[in-house]
Every structure is written in C-alpha cells, then in structure tokens.
Amino acid sequence: MVDEVSPALSLADWQRMEPSDRARHLSEAVGKAEASVHGDWISVTRAIPSGEGVLAGIPFSVKDNIDVQGDATTAGSPLLRNSPAAVDAGVVGALRDAGAVVVGKTNLHELAFGITSNNKAFGPVRNPVDPARSAGGSSGGSAVGVALGVVPFALGTDTGGSVTIPASFCGVVGFRPSTGRYPGDGVVNLSTSRDTIGVHARTVRDVRVVDEVITREPADFTPVALTGLRIGLPRSRFQDLDPEVARVVQEALSAVERAGAQLVDVDLGDDLAVAAGPGNDLVFFEAPRLLAHRVGSAVEHWADEIASPDVRALVETLSSSPLPVQAYQDARAARWRLQRSYAELFTRVDVVMGPTAPVPPPLIGEDDVIPLNGRQVPIFPTVTRNAGPGTVAGLPMISLPAGDTRDGLPVGLCLEGHAFGDSRLLRIADAVQAALTGA
Template sequence: MSSRTPRSIDQFRDPPGGPPSAVVATSIEAAHEVQDLGAFIAVADRAEVGDGPLSGVPMAVKDNLDTLDFATTGGTPALAASRPGRDHHAVARLREAGASVVGKTNLHELALGITSNNAAFGPVRHPHDTCRSAGGSSGGSAVAVATGVVPFALGSDTGGSVRVPAAFCGLVGWRPTVGRWGSGRGVPISHTRDTVGVLTTTVADAALVDEIVTGEPPALPEARPLRLGVPRPGFYDDLDSTTAEVMRRALDRLADGGVELVDTTVADAHELDAECGFPIVFHEIARDLPDYLASLPGPERHLTFADVLERVASPDVRGALELAASGTVDEAVYRRALEARDRLRDAYAAAMQHPTGPLDALVYPTVPLVAPPLGDDDTTDLDGRRVPTFLTVIRNTGPGSTAGMPAVSLPAGITGTGLPVGLSLEAAPAGDRRLLAVARAVEDLLR
C-alpha cells in the first residue's frame, strides 16, 4: 500500500491480502513515513482492530478531539500531556463500528487559524508542494488522507477548518450541521459554531461516516435535475485567476450534465458575518475553554484561560486569545452579534427559497485562492497583490459557518501548476442527508 496514494474506505476494508490487523499495522507504519509533512502529533504503538463494518479500517483524529487512548493536546503546549480518558461521540461511534484510531493529527494551534503553521508542534506541509500550507485548522487530517495513510480522518470546523484543507489538498471535506455529530469532549472555540466533520476521498465515504456517527441512513437521490444557486456577489468576487478558471470549467460541466444553475444572492452575507462571526467566537471561547479544562480528569483541570494563553506558541493565536481575554466583547456586544447571526440565517433562507423555486444547494469556490506558501501567516499573494491570509482564505466558508449551515467541499479541478481547487455546496441547517445526496450527484458530474 502506497503511503502517497489516497484510498477509499472500501480499498482498506477489502485489501488484496492479509488480515485486518496487518492493514492497521501498515497504516501505522505509513503514519511514521509522512512525518516529514508534519501530519501527526501522536501515532499508535500497536494495531488494535475492532468488530463491525469498519473492522480493520484505520482512521485518524484531529488532536483537539478527545480520545480514550491518546493525549488531546489541542496543538498547544499547556495541554501537551492532557489525557481526557474519554472518546468524543463521533470517535466512539466509529470505534463501535470497528474503525481503528492510528494517530492524532496536527493542527493550527487550538484550531484558531487556517495555515496549520503550528509554532509548538511544527507546520503541516502540503502533500503536493511541501513549500505550501496544507490548510487548516485540520491540516494534519487532510494530509493523513491525501497521502493514503487512512481513508478518512476526523477534523473540526468552526469557520472552514475541514473544508479549507480539503480544498487545498484535493479531498472531500464534510461539515455537518452544528450538533449533528455531538458536542463537548473536544477543545472548544465556540459552541455556536464548532462542529466535528470528516475528510475523505469520496462523498460516499463521507456519507458512510455520517451514517455511522448519526445512525441515519443516507438520502436517496431524486430523479429531477438539480437546481444549484450561484451566489456570485461576494462569493465569486476577487478570485485568483487560476481558481476562477477551474470554477468556470466546473460550472460548465455541471450545466452540461443537466444541472440548472440559478443566479442568487445571500444578501449582505459577508457584512453580517463580519459583524457577528468574530464577536461570537471571542465571547464564547473565553467561557467554553475554561469549562472544558474544568472537565478534565488530570492536573489540567486546574488550568485557567490565562494559563493556556501564557504558553501559546503561535503569534496569531496569542493575539486572538488576548482579544478574547480582554473583555472587549461583553454580554451586550455578544447579544447584538447573535441578533446579526439571526439576520444572516434569514438571508441564507431567502437565497435558498428562490423566486423561481427552491434551490437544492448553493455552489461556490471553497477558497478564493490556491494553497498559500508556508510562512504567509499574515498576508499572501492574490494575482500580484498582498491580501490578508486568514480573512481571504475564510471569505467564502465563514458566513455559512456562522449561520450554522451544513456544507461540503469537493475537488473541482487542478490548476495549471498542479494545485487542487475546491467547490463547496451549502444547504439549510438540518438538511444534511439531502445535501450529501446532492454532493454525490455533483461529484459524479465533476469526475
């Protein structure tokens, strides 16, 4: 098994030879082989195989999600030795189905960024160009799948942290509706916006993982043609030229395949997100993180927010936590932010209920540019201009995250320089099963 070739769940579940324990052992070896990419913080020391439909299938888990048999570091020094002794709900359900956790993956420190340039545990490098970022904050999970170490890896997504690395690395990234995959038992940012998700090589694998975690079977595809909304204002503005060309070709393929593309607008989506997205995060992390620390069984339960902040290694993360600790976002500011979030959700609902008839999903480029060079933590290049890295990368994934929408990023194509571009589909909250069915149909057309 090549540790550089992405593989599906079925390719691991039905190997050409050898028992399931040998498949898991090979995955553990492969995890060590890709350490030059910074993918893993911890790797299992032995192969353990469970019973069930995923018996012998290895998986990786982002190191801000609790696992019974590994530390959960959050990618930050203060939690480097923290052992919660429990599984996140999604991890537990997948283990019950027989999956084997082969390691915990590297991430942007405390999941508060999109480059995975972690100053404490080292950067996560792009699998196709090691001088570039793999994206974040679930960068290690993306690399674990893109290099074929595992067929799927869990991540978390607050503002795009599953979909951004999926887009950069040419994978499927699934963000469920907030709460669908359980909450708690993971280092938090925002209970309003956080959700666990998964990175895979196919939509079918993402749907299978969703079914196992939730117990809900996938929705059947409908015979009628798909109607996808194209929110050009804001979501298609100021794309880098290579991304714009890949997206143009992808939309042409969808139209040629019978998809009805309908121009629509999510009114003031980016303005409303700017008004409420960060205030919600800064207010909630100052409360949610101490609550998580207090729930830990080890000495970390005595840590304060200030203790964690004092030991943060990444400058951008330190700046974000200092703002959260400052008390600038008080209760009144937070309440106004939640009111703005309600208006944002209304704007999405209006866009989906188009005057010509309801839309199945919105479609847009996941990220306005390709994977930036490692080290472009503050600004990066967009067609010869320096632009803010973080705000540019999350420009399209941020609004729907704030509104609590489920979304999935699919590979849209490859630029002339060999870098992947992602296409996102987004639907109304709780429309997860239908959205995954839509994504499978879109994936077939894009292939």
C-alpha cells in the first residue's frame, strides 16, 4: 500500500503555483515527510527558510551523505561523527541560492555501500509500490520521497547505479551527470573516479530545470525528434533478464522504434567484466582514503561502529586486505580502455539504451542472493550489472519509467550518453519519455 500523498506534484506544477499556494504545499510536504512509514527520512527540517529565485519556496530532499549546513551528515551510519555541517555542499548551495527549500535528509544504504537501502541503523527504505520490497540503493530514500509526492525532486549520489537503480525500482526519473560535471564538495565520497551527485524527479523536464540551476548551463527545451536517432542496444545488457523486465523493456523499445528511432545492436566487448572487476577495485582503493577524512577513528576500528552486516563485512575486508597499488593502477588502465570503447561507439550511435536493472525490486531482507530464472544469484553484481559500465566510464545516465510488471512493480529503461554530452542526453531522454507515455 502506498502512502496517502495527493496530489503528486511535479516541479513544473510547483513552478506554476502562486507564492501563497507554494507556502501551503511546502508546509504539507514537511508534514508528509514526518508521517512517512517508508523509512525514507533520517531527519526532517522544521525551520524552512525560503529565498528568491526560480525555485523559490519549492521543497527538495538531500541524501544524508551530502552536507546541509546545520544538519549532521551521517551517511546512514553510526560510524560518522554526529556533528552539524558547517556549510552546504556546493550543489545544495546552488539550489538554495535559487530559492529551493531543504525539507530533510533521506535514508540510504549505510555509507552508500550497497543497493538495497536495508539500513540496520535507521531501518530499511521501503518501496513505494510494495513496502515489503526494497526501494533500491544506495539513494533509496531520495527516490521514495519523489515517488510518494513529498518533494518534486531530490538529491542522491551515484557510484555504481545508486541513483538510476532506485529510480527504476520506485518508478521515477533518475539522472546521474557525467562524473565531474556537478560540484563534488561536501559529500561523503567512496570514489573520486566514479562518484557524482545525481537527481531524482518525476519527469525529465523537471531534471533539466534542476540541472540548469546547478550548472548554470541554459537548458534547450526545443523538442528533439526521435526520427532517425540511432540508439545502441548492447546485447550483454539484455541477457539473463527477469521475464517481466524483458517484456516491459521490449514494449518500451517498440514504442521508441514506432516514434522513428533506429535501434542498432552494438557490442562493448568486456564492459560488464570491467565494471564488475576493475570498476570495483577503483572503489576498494579509494573509499578507505576518502572515508578517513570523515571518520574520527583508525580504519581497523571502523567495523565496530557499522550497523549493517553486509557493509561491516566489506569494511573489514578493506581493512584487513587493502587493495595493492598495482591492482589500482591496472583498474585505472581498464577504465581508460572502457572510456575509449564508449567514445568509439558514440561515433556510430547517439545514445545507448537498455534495462536499468535485470530484475524488479527484491524483497527486503534479500541482502545476499535473489531468485532469477530458476536459480539463486548474488544480489549486488546482479542488480548493478547493467549500470556498472557507464558509471565506471563516468558517463551521463538517466533511468526512465518504462512500465510495470504484471504485479505492478516498476521497471526502468536507462539511457547513456557520451561523456559531458549531458544536455544532449537530457533532450533525447525528454523525447523518449514522451514516446513512452504517449505525450
């Protein structure tokens, strides 16, 4: 059962409101956040100042590994010091400068080190369609707040699918920009190579408004025709899918093809292997060094202060068996090779498209393995499989709602663009969403 949140307002709806209506809905948003039973909020802000600007009086949420002045940044873990941030993260500051209002900090997979958001310190983040299922992670709370209509947009972070996967599982839009395009300060990071702040919203157009505020890059809202657009379909992304995911995605591809796009089979070689091996090695080398800037104890003591068993086990491994420098150098070389493969591919296609995740949302508690096509498979590499390559290469990626399974569970369709071709990708995604919705 979904929370009673009505109406579910898009950012465009908020922008059309009179100031008095915005103030009333803003107050309601705070109340809805406080009343949510989906575990999506770690804290809710009662003092909600509002400035002037294009987003004046419009609420948004911030994943609790991103600094908000005056609020503690816990990253969903007892490990981090419970002290308030001195200043806003750069992205938060840009949105506040435009008048947007932070209504609270959202729950996540502990330390953003996972994809279920089954957080043992603050509780699991529950799927807005079926509360017995996961919202995805690590930015689960960000996606749920948007899906339930509490806020029209939310900030998350993405290392290896942490924005796009929750978007897919919760039925919203999730955008991760090219790595390095958004300011990266004020974040509890895991990887300098892969991390970026991202955005959840109800529509691509809403994402484009937020993106313009953050980057100060004027958005071009001129419609893009899908006729003749070359969309690359890496066949590796379509293998071993849950049958319902396969059905929904195929119907979405048919809609895009009917709109005039040209679907092209492509091959990215060992992209999945690079993401699952060297891509993870990048994080395993960088994460302990980055977290050390935030944690007040030596790395060998961190596991004692971590609540979630999966994250505790991972941190114990990072402490006891640190990745050798040569393995890290090899991982960086593999990343550069993958980037070259993508660059060559984008001389032949405009975007890459595929299922955001091979499976629908898993049940809460399925932290190690999930069922897929008659067998038990490890959850993390399975769920992140399709999102991995683009995040390792640092590409802009956006997950769109593609439809629902016969059980009513959301399925996402992910588009990838060339590095720093974010504006073009967003324009194409806007057109694809229109084709999928019949708008």
